[in-house]
Amino acid sequence: MISNALTVDVEDYFHVAAFSNEISPENWGQFESRVEKNTHAILELFGRNNVTATFFILGWVAEKIPSLVKEIAQQGHEIACHGFSHQLIYKQEKSVFAEETKKAKYLLEDLSGKSVMGYRAASYSITKKSLWALDVLTDLGFVYDSSIVPVHHDLYGIPGTPRFPYVLKAPNDKHIIEFPPTTLSLAGVNIPIAGGGYFRLYPFWFSNAALKWINYYDKKPFNFYFHPWEIDEDQPRMDGKWFSKFRHYNNISKCYLRLEKLLKSHKFTTVSDVLNNEDLLANNQINATHSLIEV
Numbered sequence: 001m002i003s004n005a006l007t008v009d010v011e012d013y014f015h016v017a018a019f020s021n022e023i024s025p026e027n028w029g030q031f032e033s034r035v036e037k038n039t040h041a042i043l044e045l046f047g048r049n050n051v052t053a054t055f056f057i058l059g060w061v062a063e064k065i066p067s068l069v070k071e072i073a074q075q076g077h078e079i080a081c082h083g084f085s086h087q088l089i090y091k092q093e094k095s096v097f098a099e100e101t102k103k104a105k106y107l108l109e110d111l112s113g114k115s116v117m118g119y120r121a122a123s124y125s126i127t128k129k130s131l132w133a134l135d136v137l138t139d140l141g142f143v144y145d146s147s148i149v150p151v152h153h154d155l156y157g158i159p160g161t162p163r164f165p166y167v168l169k170a171p172n173d174k175h176i177i178e179f180p181p182t183t184l185s186l187a188g189v190n191i192p193i194a195g196g197g198y199f200r201l202y203p204f205w206f207s208n209a210a211l212k213w214i215n216y217y218d219k220k221p222f223n224f225y226f227h228p229w230e231i232d233e234d235q236p237r238m239d240g241k242w243f244s245k246f247r248h249y250n251n252i253s254k255c256y257l258r259l260e261k262l263l264k265s266h267k268f269t270t271v272s273d274v275l276n277n278e279d280l281l282a283n284n285q286i287n288a289t290h291s292l293i294e295v
């Protein structure tokens with residue numbers, strides 16, 4: 001049975017890009033923080049189902065609630081980095097991105113006592129416009145990234161990139177493993193199926209069947225993600241465009257039970273375990289299969 005990557009992007013409901021026009025980072029401190037309570041519920045769910053996962057933690061959250069990072073690490077999960085300020089990378093200056101990503105990585109390493117290998121960008125914002133981010137990540141010693149989605153989307157994606165874990169060459173010629181959130185290939189079109197709003201949008205049977213397809217027919221591990229706010233029915237309601245609100249709140253009341261069913265239907269572990277099983281961790285210095293500059 002193939003082990004799949006179970007990942008959580010640890011951030012609060014007011015960090016999401018969909019509401020960034022209404023809320024600026026200077027005001028984040030005014031909102032009621034719910035990420036600790038929601039992450040505890042997730043840790044309890046994972047513990048009850050005996051699974052370990054990778055937690056991509058936002059530096060801002062780690063700084064505010066350092067005990068949460070320690071708890072996650074102490075329970076045997078992998079600590080990875082979700083950047084610091086949850087800004088879209090293609091709207092940032094390289095120097096600002098480099099500085100705050102370094103700060104987040106070092107903070108997470110201090111708190112967990114382990115080296116942080118993995119990175120995931122806010123809203124998957126490594127696109128053709130921001131490939132320089134890969135230079136920053138390789139220079140900081142990240143071993144893998146999970147930010148490049150092979151789809152057409154209004155906020156993210158690089159169509160034509162591989163769907164399964166691969167080693168890619170950054171513009172600076174250093175190598176990094178990329179493990180994209182999983183898509184289903186249907187008639188040549190890649191459909192996101194591996195979590196977040198899509199997991200809430202589709203009926204459970206569809207997500208479950210699509211993920212089984214990846215293991216049985218593609219014979220590959222999938223990479224599933226969600227956020228602590230996605231199981232929180234009682235979070236304060238934010239204002240914004242109707243589509244942003246739909247994406248954020250759709251089927252939140254069903255998410256926790258669906259997650260539990262998902263955990264019982266597939267085998268899950270951390271990203272680094274999956275990459276190890278795929279023999280990518282040992283070989284990433286020699287087998288660069290892909291250069292995004294050519295895509």
Ligand SMILES: [Zn+2]
Nearest residue numbers: 009011122123
């Ligand atoms: Zn995020």
